[in-house]
Amino acid sequence: xxxxxxxxxxxxxxxGQNVTLSCEQNLNHDAMYWYRQDxxxxxxxxxxxxxxxDFQKGDIAEGYSVSRxxxxxxxLTVTSAQKNPxxxxxxxxxxIGTGKLSPLxxxxxxxxxxx
Amino acid sequence: xxxxxxxxxxxxxxxxxxxxxRCNYSSSVPPYLFWYVQYPNQGLQLLLKYTSAAxxxxxxxxxxxxxxxxxxxxxxxxPSAHMSDAAEYFCAVKGGGATNKLxxxxxxxxxxxx
Numbered sequence: 001x002x003x004x005x006x007x008x009x010x011x012x013x014x015x016g017q018n019v020t021l022s023c024e025q026n027l028n029h030d031a032m033y034w035y036r037q038d039x040x041x042x043x044x045x046x047x048x049x050x051x052x053x054d055f056q057k058g059d060i061a062e063g064y065s066v067s068r069x070x071x072x073x074x075x076l077t078v079t080s081a082q083k084n085p086x087x088x089x090x091x092x093x094x095x096i097g098t099g100k101l102s103p104l105x106x107x108x109x110x111x112x113x114x115x
Numbered sequence: 116x117x118x119x120x121x122x123x124x125x126x127x128x129x130x131x132x133x134x135x136x137r138c139n140y141s142s143s144v145p146p147y148l149f150w151y152v153q154y155p156n157q158g159l160q161l162l163l164k165y166t167s168a169a170x171x172x173x174x175x176x177x178x179x180x181x182x183x184x185x186x187x188x189x190x191x192x193x194p195s196a197h198m199s200d201a202a203e204y205f206c207a208v209k210g211g212g213a214t215n216k217l218x219x220x221x222x223x224x225x226x227x228x229x
Contacts, residue, residue: 004158006158009156031214031215031216033216035219040124040221040222041221042205042219042220042222043205043217044219045216045218048216050214058216088156090158090159092158092159094215095215096214096215101147101166101209101215102215103149103161103164103215104159104215104217105161106151106158106159106160107158108156108157109157109158111156
């Protein structure tokens with residue numbers, strides 16, 4: 001079955017360490033997204049990418065970095081510069097184009113805890 | 116700029132009662148609107164989407180939503196709540212431009228009492 005795989009489901013890190021969250025999709029979607037979810041704040045867009053080797057900052061990109069070397073993969077690195085990294089991180093993908101309305105398909109998320 | 120506002124962060128209903136979750140949108144262009152559901156520690160699942168084809172949109176699990184331009188609303192309803200409907204629900208609007216990035220509301224947590 002096609003879908004989006006995020007790993008690991010739970011991740012624990014010490015403050016000051018960088019950590020990379022994995023996101024892989026086999027839906028052949030061009031666009032991929034990273035959202036951060038905090039209680040009471042909904043989902044906020046961190047980064048998105050519409051094509052390989054290109055990506056754009058979302059609303060809360062500070063302290064994060066991404067790469068898009070393959071269409072299927074869009075890893076997110078949470079750097080030590082991110083002041084409040086503990087959160088639930090969701091990866092999503094979609095087709096793109098103004099003439100299309102493709103909903104986002106989501107992975108099951110990674111819960112990151114930094115102490 | 117596009118945005119959505121969900122009124123009520125927590126809603127509680129009895130099993131069998133009507134479910135009404137409110138969403139108002141702001142958009143400078145005809146909006147594309149979505150409702151998603153999230154169960155604990157999982158990703159989001161699409162319930163339904165509004166694409167301007169019809170103002171009443173039917174989704175999965177018996178949910179539906181009505182687009183009302185005059186009220187800038189897209190409220191989610193279900194005639195009879197089931198225990199399995201307990202989850203968090205998010206309203207979202209498509210952001211501008213060629214991307215399909217979504218702008219989400221803050222969510223409404225639905226509790227269903229037996």
